[in-house]
Amino acid sequence: MNYELLKISVPEFRDASLRQELGREKCKILDKYQLRSNTRLYWERYYEHQPIQEYFSHKFARKASPLGMIFYIYKLCYAKVKYFEQNWRDFVPCIYNWQSGLFEETELWDLEFIRHSKSGLILDLRNLARITKYEDFLALCNYINRQGMGRPIEESIFND
Incomplete structure (x- = not known):
C-alpha cells in the first residue's frame, strides 16, 4: 500500500x-x-x-490485537494488555445495560467492562486506567487469581 x-x-x-x-x-x-x-x-x-x-x-x-487497541484508547499500560491477553480465556467482555441495571456479555469490540468468569468480579476499564503503580496492578492480578483459585502471578510474566 x-x-x-x-x-x-x-x-x-x-x-x-x-x-x-x-x-x-x-x-x-x-x-x-x-x-x-x-x-x-x-x-x-x-x-x-x-x-x-x-x-x-x-x-x-x-x-495490535483488538484488545490492545481498546486498552490503548483507555490509556492502559502494556502490563495490563499483556496480563489480559494471556488470561483472556478467564474473562468475558461486558457492557452495562442501564435499562435493566445489569452487565451483559458483548462482543470484544464493544467491551467496556471485563467480567472474571470464575468469580463474577467485574472490572471497569476506567478504573483499571487509574491503577498507576505496578505493585497495585500485581496485587489486583493476584486477587483475581485467588478468586478463581488460580496460582499467584509472578512478576516475571510482565518482564518478557
Missing part, C-alpha cells in the same frame, strides 16, 4: 483504504469510538467544540 499517497488523499478514500488492512473487528472498534484517519495516518476523534483527540497510529492498529 502506498502510504505516502494516502497521506495526501481525500479522507474518505484514506479511511476506506486503511480500514481494508485492519479486519472487521478492528473496524468495529474504530466505528464505536468514531475514529477517522488524519494526514499523518493516525486514528483520531473529532469532538464538537473540543480539540481533536489523536489515539494511535495506523501502524499500531495493524500490529
